[in-house]
Amino acid sequence: MGEIIRAVGAEDMVKIAVITAPDIAERARQIHHLSPTATAALGRTLLGASLLGNMLKGEKDTVTLRLSGGGPGGNVVAVSDSAGNVRGYMDEPRADLPTRADGKLDVGGLIGRDGTLTVSRDLGLKEPYIGSVQLVTGEVADDLAAYFVESEQVGTAVGLGVLVGTDRAVRAAGGFIVQLLPGAPEELVGRLEENVTMMDALTTILDEDGAEEVIRQVLKGMEPRILDRERVEYRCYCSRERIAEGLQSLGTATLRELAAEDRPAEIRCRFCGLDYLFPAQELSALADGLGKR
Numbered sequence: 316m317g318e319i320i321r322a323v324g325a326e327d328m329v330k331i332a333v334i335t336a337p338d339i340a341e342r343a344r345q346i347h348h349l350s351p352t353a354t355a356a357l358g359r360t361l362l363g364a365s366l367l368g369n370m371l372k373g374e375k376d377t378v379t380l381r382l383s384g385g386g387p388g389g390n391v392v393a394v395s396d397s398a399g400n401v402r403g404y405m406d407e408p409r410a411d412l413p414t415r416a417d418g419k420l421d422v423g424g425l426i427g428r429d430g431t432l433t434v435s436r437d438l439g440l441k442e443p444y445i446g447s448v449q450l451v452t453g454e455v456a457d458d459l460a461a462y463f464v465e466s467e468q469v470g471t472a473v474g475l476g477v478l479v480g481t482d483r484a485v486r487a488a489g490g491f492i493v494q495l496l497p498g499a500p501e502e503l504v505g506r507l508e509e510n511v512t513m514m515d516a517l518t519t520i521l522d523e524d525g526a527e528e529v530i531r532q533v534l535k536g537m538e539p540r541i542l543d544r545e546r547v548e549y550r551c552y553c554s555r556e557r558i559a560e561g562l563q564s565l566g567t568a569t570l571r572e573l574a575a576e577d578r579p580a581e582i583r584c585r586f587c588g589l590d591y592l593f594p595a596q597e598l599s600a601l602a603d604g605l606g607k608r
């Protein structure tokens with residue numbers, strides 16, 4: 316399990332949400348057989364989605380992050396429920412790149428910078444609320460911060476980190492989103508920027524001292540006060556019914572073709588890797604169902 320801690324500071328002019336959830340990144344790694352760089356890329360995206368999901372108001376609301384940067388990793392997608400439970404996938408999970416000169420995993424290189432970050436919030440209305448920004452670095456955190464500033468006009472700093480061990484397993488993973496309330500004094504903006512610049516490496520803090528230390532460092536000198544804590548995990552909502560709906564979207568002709576094969580269609584959930592078997596009879600029934608509409 317992971318955890319999201321929400322806190323405020325500077326007399327409620329600053330709010331922060333911190334996530335620490337190595338289990339989420341590790342689960343993603345195991346489901347998708349992610350390379351080390353892909354573990355960091357999808358891991359950061361999942362953690363960012365979780366933080367955004369946790370901000371949603373309605374219980375059934377969801378948020379989807381999609382990074383399409385044209386890099387060798389392909390598209391990276393993460394979906395969160397309103398508590399911050401997440402699931403995700405990327406097009407090329409095994410793609411990897413050499414580490415950068417500074418020793419860090421080259422997430423920006425794997426995702427690419429030639430494209431967009433799209434944030435889609437499904438608030439139960441007819442259409443989802445969709446916002447999109449050009450990728451800044453493809454490192455995920457910078458791109459999310461740009462999204463908040465450009466698309467929502469909220470002063471925001473974002474940090475996301477996944478520490479992968481030499482055995483390829485996730486050692487630490489977490490992040491934060493810190494936002495200034497409208498009308499926050501300029502002096503506070505400067506102090507926050509300084510704190511974020513001066514803080515220790517995020518994954519080091521999480522690995523050695525935990526999430527509360529992130530709050531102490533980012534809101535240094537701002538008398539932070541913790542509001543609440545929420546458990547979050549990697550969670551898929553797939554079901555036979557949902558997969559069947561997906562099959563039906565292929566159309567009658569494709570369903571009949573699949574039914575004509577002498578073995579059942581095997582459909583794998585792209586979020587959790589669970590296999591669903593659909594025998595010919597059931598595929599024909601799905602096609603019949605479409606025909607009656």
Ligand SMILES: [Zn+2]
Pocket residue numbers: 551552553554584585586587588589
């Ligand atoms: Zn699933």
